[in-house]
Amino acid sequence: xxxxLTCTQVSALLSFYIDDRLSAQLxxxxxxxxxxxxxxxxxxxxxxxxVSSLKEVHEKMTAVxxxxxxxxxxxxxxxxxxxxxxxxxxxxxxxxxIKVKKYVISxxxxxQDLENMYNLRKVLNNSFEKTKNEAKEDYSKxxxxxxxxxxEIYGSDSFAKVVALFIVIFTIFTLTAVIIFxx
Amino acid sequence: xxxxxxxxxxxxxxxxxxxQKSDYRALEELIKREQKNIFATFTYLSKKRENIADLTQEAxxxxxxxxxxxxxxxxxxxxxxxxxxxxxxDELRKSTRKPQLxxxxxxxxxxxxxxxxxxxRHKPAEKAMSLELDxxxxxxxxxxPEHFRIAIILRELQGLSYEEIAEATxxxxxxxxxxxxxxxxxxxxxxxxxx
Numbered sequence: 001x002x003x004x005l006t007c008t009q010v011s012a013l014l015s016f017y018i019d020d021r022l023s024a025q026l027x028x029x030x031x032x033x034x035x036x037x038x039x040x041x042x043x044x045x046x047x048x049x050x051v052s053s054l055k056e057v058h059e060k061m062t063a064v065x066x067x068x069x070x071x072x073x074x075x076x077x078x079x080x081x082x083x084x085x086x087x088x089x090x091x092x093x094x095x096x097x098i099k100v101k102k103y104v105i106s107x108x109x110x111x112q113d114l115e116n117m118y119n120l121r122k123v124l125n126n127s128f129e130k131t132k133n134e135a136k137e138d139y140s141k142x143x144x145x146x147x148x149x150x151x152e153i154y155g156s157d158s159f160a161k162v163v164a165l166f167i168v169i170f171t172i173f174t175l176t177a178v179i180i181f182x183x
Numbered sequence: 184x185x186x187x188x189x190x191x192x193x194x195x196x197x198x199x200x201x202x203q204k205s206d207y208r209a210l211e212e213l214i215k216r217e218q219k220n221i222f223a224t225f226t227y228l229s230k231k232r233e234n235i236a237d238l239t240q241e242a243x244x245x246x247x248x249x250x251x252x253x254x255x256x257x258x259x260x261x262x263x264x265x266x267x268x269x270x271x272x273d274e275l276r277k278s279t280r281k282p283q284l285x286x287x288x289x290x291x292x293x294x295x296x297x298x299x300x301x302x303x304r305h306k307p308a309e310k311a312m313s314l315e316l317d318x319x320x321x322x323x324x325x326x327x328p329e330h331f332r333i334a335i336i337l338r339e340l341q342g343l344s345y346e347e348i349a350e351a352t353x354x355x356x357x358x359x360x361x362x363x364x365x366x367x368x369x370x371x372x373x374x375x376x377x378x
Contacts, residue, residue, distance in 0.1 A: 078364075085364035089338060091345045119378045120371055121339065127320045128223055128340045135222035137236065140214040143243050144207060 005033045010040050017044075018051055084110070088117050199256040202247075210250070214243050220341070221267060227324045227336050228271050231278070238274060242266050261347040264337055268351045275329060316377050323373040330354075331366035338363055 005013075010033045016022050017030050034041050080103075086092050087100045104110045190212040193201070198216070201209035218239060225238045245266045253262055324332060333352060337343045343351070345359045352359070371378070 081368060082361055082364040085367050086345070086360050089345070089363070091360065116371060116378070117367060120367060120374070123316070123374070123378050124320065124339050124370075127317050128227075130317060131223040131226050131321075132219045135219040135226075137218070137222070137239075138215065139218050139240055139243055140211045142240070143214055143247050144211060146244060147247055 003029055005029050007033075007037060007040055010034070010037070011043065014040075014044055014047055015051075018048055080110075081113075084113060084117060088114070088121065195259065196256050199250065199253070199259045202250050203253070203256070210247060214247065217246065217263065218243060221263075224267055224336060224340055225271075227321060227340065228267075228332060229274060230325050234274060238270055242270055245270075260341070261343055261351060264341050264343055264347070265351045267341075268333055268337070271329075271333060316374075319374060319377060320370075323370055326373070327366055327369055331362050331369070334359055334362040335366035335370070 010030055013022065013026065013030055017027065020027075022030065034044055080100075083092060083096055083100050084104075087097065092100065104114050187208075190198070190208055193209070193212070195213075195216070198209050198213045202213050221242050222235065222239045225235045225242075229235050229238060242263075246263055249266070253259060324335070327335070330352070334348055337348045337351060338345075345356045345363075348359045348363075349356045
């Protein structure tokens with residue numbers, strides 16, 4: 001016996017169908033509906049694509065976890081420390097970011113390492129702020145004055161060039177006049 | 184609104200553009216805004232205390248003079264740090280060429296009779312502790328190899344990205360990543376009793 005399912009009924013059953021959790025008979029009813037109904041088939045394709053991409057991400061994350069776990073003492077591993085440092089600076093790719101995050105969540109020693117890194121950063125920033133505030137000297141007037149002087153020198157320099165050019169032209173002109181007069 | 188206050192409120196990027204158009208008051212404000220930062224940077228970079236003020240002035244001078252050639256005002260920060268980095272490397276080259284000199288105006292040694300008057304205000308013990316920590320941090324940073332030192336300073340003090348640091352120090356992002364991580368490792372080792 002074949003029961004013709006409605007589109008609403010198929011929609012409700014789709015995710016179970018994709019997970020292969022329907023009875024053999026119900027599965028057959030859904031399949032026969034999908035064969036004749038293009039809109040439900042489109043819904044099915046979209047849902048299937050979404051689920052498979054989610055599965056892919058999940059697999060990637062699991063693989064990442066295994067990757068770090070396969071390393072016995074990753075805290076002492078230079079690469080892990082390097083990634084932890086880049087993680088603090090927000091300079092990792094999404095995948096590496098997940099890798100570090102997952103490892104830090106599951107490992108107390110790595111968590112301590114990360115905390116130490118944040119502490120170091122805090123201490124350094126305090127020191128930098130303090131040093132910045134200690135700088136009392138104001139150089140602005142001095143720098144502007146030096147620029148002014150240089151521009152003056154540069155200005156007089158170009159003036160000297162114009163004068164020199166004028167002298168050269170004048171000399172050439174005089175020499176030519178003298179030669180012509182001589183001839 | 185008075186002129187000074189007006190310039191104080193202008194965002195950095197606009198200040199750069201105005202300075203490029205020979206607005207001297209904008210340039211003055213720009214120097215005022217950046218000088219503390221540059222001074223602090225050289226405090227950690229330069230091993231010689233007496234050079235810090237000169238290096239700061241030189242960096243500001245190069246900034247003021249070269250600003251006209253900066254095409255994209257958005258890159259001002261990394262451009263300025265390139266000036267700082269170049270000056271730092273210049274200083275390094277000079278100091279390796281010059282023989283070590285011993286000044287007769289050295290700081291008083293332990294045996295000299297300079298006395299210090301204790302200051303009991305503002306929780307002296309805590310102040311001494313933070314002062315000690317601050318000195319320790321500066322010493323630890325200065326004892327880092329030069330490439331590590333510049334990388335960690337450009338990152339932590341100047342807030343540059345790895346890409347910008349790579350550009351300023353003429354190296355790759357991977358190298359910057361490794362230098363910063365190793366600098367942090369060394370600093371953590373050196374300061375482990377304090378943090």
